Amino acid sequence: MTALRPERDSSPYGGEAAYGGADAFEADARRAEARLAEALRAEALLRQAVDGLSDPLTDPLPGRQAPQSQSPGPQGQRFAGHDETMPLRVVETRHTVEARRRAARTGPESMATAPTATMPMVSEALPPPGPASSEGGRAARRKAAKRRGRQGANRDRNGAQEGVQGGGTPDSTSSSAAPLSRVEARRAARARRPSAGTMASRLIGEVFITTGVLMLLFVTYQLWWSNVRAQAQAGKETSSLQEQWASGERAPGAFEPGQGFAILHIPKLDVVVPIAQGIDKSTVLDRGMVGHYDENSIETAMPEDKTGNFGIAGHRNTHGEPFRYINRLQPGDPIVVETQDTYYVYDMASILPVTQPSNIAVLDPIPADSGFTEAGRYITLTTCTPEFTSKYRMIVWGKMVEERPRSEGKPDALVQ
Known part of the structure; x- marks a missing residue:
């Protein structure tokens, strides 16, 4: 028979707090904060190490050796899925995003010490081992670097164009212009199209020029050719x-x-x-x-x-x-x-x-x-x-x- 158990301040079993007590929750929160700070610090150090490499795609990280070719055979075969160190994925909230932005402005050191809210960490499962070659991790990093390079180049180009058009330097622009839609492109084309007044003034100018040329030809004929x-x-x-x-x-x-x-x-x-x-x-x-x-x-x-x-x-x-x-x-x-x-x-x-x-x-x-x-x-x-x-x-x-x-x-x- 299941009965409701009332909440009590003390435990009948020797003085322990009910359901573990408040101290247990505070300890868990402190441990979570410590793990989050440690992960942010490790991520900052990793970024500094990667930025210091001459070739981020092929050079080994500090403290590691370049991968060596394995001898053929079942004992020397390695799985490509275990070549990369998969960091824990942190579910970011509004407080975490604000903290990361402040850390990016002040430097990598402040990122590790910035106060952040306690939040759970969800780790991604490692991919199962497969028959891929030992170069799979390096190829993935190379593709990701190429994508980031193309995206960065596009952002820099768009920002430079906006800066020049706005009277500033390309470095002064912080955001790239979004491409025009079809409706906006049509509106821009109509705006560039000359107005009726402009067309009329051009027509009048052409008439005057033509009349002047004809008069000049007539005078030349009368005074010389005749x-x-x-x-x-x-x-x-x-x-x-x-x-x-x-x-x-x-x-x-x-x-x-x-x-x-x-x-x-x-x-x-x-x-x-x-x-x-x-x-x-x-x-x-x-x-x-x-x-x-x-x-x-x-x-x-x-x-x-x-x-x-x-x-x-x-x-x-x-x-x-x-x-x-x-x-x-x-x-x-x-x-x-x-x-x-x-x-x-x-x-x-x-x-x-x-x-x-x-x-x-x-x-x-x-x-x-x-x-x-x-x-x-x-x-x-x-x-x-x-x-x-x-x-x-x-x-x-x-x-x-x-x-x-x-x-x-x-x-x-x-x-x-």
């Missing part, structure tokens, strides 16, 4: 006229619009340019020639007429610019018109620097504002002004002073 092309076309027309006159293939008479019929010489300006019928831009003026005002515009006289005003027009800028410097002419400077049979020599008489394009009175038989008061044989040169604009017109007049047949040779103005 002159090169027009001067080449005018020179070709001059040579063609001279060849036709020399061969007698061309008979004087009426001329078609755009057809060359004379050559203008301005010795002071070194101008030699063909004169064509009409003042059309595309077929006459833009081809580097000088145009005669005919019945399709404002009809003026021809050089061979006994009275009248021979009016011609030419570009001042671009497309050969034959009249660019006519403002430099002075009274008395010769202007020569060469035809198939005759040279007509004019002396520059006067200039009108600026007038409206609608002022066609300057082309009258007795031109207005020229200073001429009676009918005569005059020449009128018209061009645009100021330079590179067509807002106004500049007028230069001349009066015929000599009519010389080609059979008598060139006039003095072309010989000098």
